[in-house]
Amino acid sequence: MPFPLGHTAIGLAAFETAHKSNSCSSRLYLFATITVLANLPDVDILFGLLVSGNGSAFHRGPTHSLLFAVVAGYLVSWVSRRWHRLPNMSFGLCTVLIFSHVVADLFLTTAPVSIFWPLEVHWTVGHSSWSDVLGMAIFQSLQDVVIAAVVALYLIVLRQVRRGACIYEAIIFAFAKRRID
Ligand SMILES: [Zn+2]
Structure with a gap:
């Protein structure tokens, strides 16, 4: 299952994809x-x-559902517009970032998520103590390293493509300007 590093990396990819410019x-x-x-x-x-x-x-x-992503996304966005220490994040962006976690759990793990809660609910079975959870989060993150590497590659390609698009746009603009002049 993806752990904090993997979810953060996927969140960064979702952020970069959905949010082109950063103010x-x-x-x-x-x-x-x-x-x-x-x-x-x-x-x-x-x-x-x-x-x-x-x-x-x-x-x-419930926290692994679309409804939670929408409600929590709205609340975080609302708080970010009022509390200036937080970056100003739109409702849609907050929702996408939270929902990226649910989607990652859905596709990268075998255990189900409660995506359509309250219409369905799938609790995890078993027992995890504090030491189990900490041990898993710290030591069993090999998959997360692979996810982080894939995301890093994706971000490099995305930035190159966007930079290429900017250069192409500038060339077209300069060419059009010359024809007008
Ligand atoms: Zn999860």
């Missing part, structure tokens, strides 16, 4: 916000650990 002043705050949003659905693991000592108790339920 945010702080890249660090932006990166932190993307990391939190891309991992937000897994807050149910923390909730399970705090409530029952079992990280699997409420895992992959």
Whole structure:
């Protein structure tokens, strides 16, 4: 299953794809916000650990749904417009970043997610203690390294394509200007 690094990398890819220009002043705050949003659905693991000592108790339920992505996306976007320490993020962008987590879990793991909750719910079975969760998040992230490498490659290609498009646009513009002059 993708862990924080993998979800963050996928979130960065979703961000770069959906958000061409960046008007945010702080890249660090932006990166932190993307990391939190891309991992937000897994807050149910923390909730399970705090409530029952079992990280699997409420895992992959309501927080792994389209409805959660829309509602949480709206709330985060609303807060980001009022709290100026946060980068100003649109509702659509926040929703895409949160939902990227659910999609990654859906396609990169064998266990189901509750994508159409409350019409369906698929809780994770089993038991995960604090040490299990921390151990998995820190040490079993080989798949995440592959995901991060694929995303890094994707971002390099995306930036090159966009830079190429800009250069092409500039050439066309200069050519058209010369013909008018
Ligand atoms: Zn998850």
